[in-house]
Amino acid sequence: xxxxxxxxxxxxxxxxxxxxxxxxxxxxxxxxxxAGASVYDQTDxxxxxxxxxxxxxxxxxxxxxxxxxAYLGLGQRTVAIDIQNLVFLRSEAGEEIRVFTGLTRGQIxxxxxxxx
Numbered sequence: 001x002x003x004x005x006x007x008x009x010x011x012x013x014x015x016x017x018x019x020x021x022x023x024x025x026x027x028x029x030x031x032x033x034x035a036g037a038s039v040y041d042q043t044d045x046x047x048x049x050x051x052x053x054x055x056x057x058x059x060x061x062x063x064x065x066x067x068x069x070a071y072l073g074l075g076q077r078t079v080a081i082d083i084q085n086l087v088f089l090r091s092e093a094g095e096e097i098r099v100f101t102g103l104t105r106g107q108i109x110x111x112x113x114x115x116x
Contacts, residue, residue: 016087022090023090034053039064039099040098048066049067050064062082064081064099065116081103081108086099
């Protein structure tokens with residue numbers, strides 16, 4: 001399943017311009033490339049790792065499940081982040097996908113824990 005990389009909601013690709021990275025084309029962002037990918041906040045601090053993807057009835061990714069325990073200073077904790085709050089960047093070499101969220105640390109902390 002491909003992911004729509006056109007950011008909606010709170011973030012845009014321009015919010016997350018990074019040297020050596022470009023906005024990922026939808027065909028480059030798949031369930032396979034997202035599995036285990038790192039997720040970063042607006043300050044480039046690593047939030048955690050994608051451990052699961054939530055799909056809608058059409059097989060499109062609607063949210064990602066991130067193991068964010070270390071970021072939040074807690075034990076292992078997983079949270080769901082809606083696709084509308086994410087931007088996907090690909091390294092110019094094309095091998096690395098980075099996922100960024102516009103959510104603040106406080107917003108992530110307030111997300112309910114997601115049971116796997």
